[in-house]
Amino acid sequence: MTIAEFQRLINVMYSDKDRARGTPATFLWLIEEIGELAAAVAEGTQEEKAAEFADVLAWIATIANVEGVDLTAAIQEKYGRGCPGCGREVCQCDTKNVQV
């Protein structure tokens, strides 16, 4: 599945409702799912983790649709020429990306 196909799937499924609700209120649901993902990676099964990753991606895709952002283009622009920090295929940054 391409990123564009996923974005279109979510557009058909949810965008009318999410446009009507608007980005701020839709963002709240993304944050709820981020919390569920946090719980899943902390103590969930692989199936539970997978389901929460899917939900987070769906809310991100729908917000991108509402905002008119093409996720494929966004990724290619930011990560398509290597790490945005160091420009390498395998990140060599000695910055915040290395350690908290």
Next chain:
Amino acid sequence: MTIAEFQRLINVMYSDKDRARGTPATFLWLIEEIGELAAAVAEGTQEEKAAEFADVLAWIATIANVEGVDLTAAIQEKYGRGCPGCGREVCQCDTKNVQV
């Protein structure tokens, strides 16, 4: 670009560092980027929004890699047969997905 290609790109670019750091500390960086995305959708340009969506997706992909989750399979399992709530291609749920 497929979701699998993006997950592999991020795996090559960041997974060694992110596996060493571990999921909890890596999750903190995801949350920072979620905050940057919130700021961008609130008052950013389209270019700034796109960059923040890309960053959020990159952190989600790297956490999925660390956790051994295949994002394509996760999406197909959860959203590949219609809305998880109502089973339809265009969501008709009369639940929390409709309005906050």
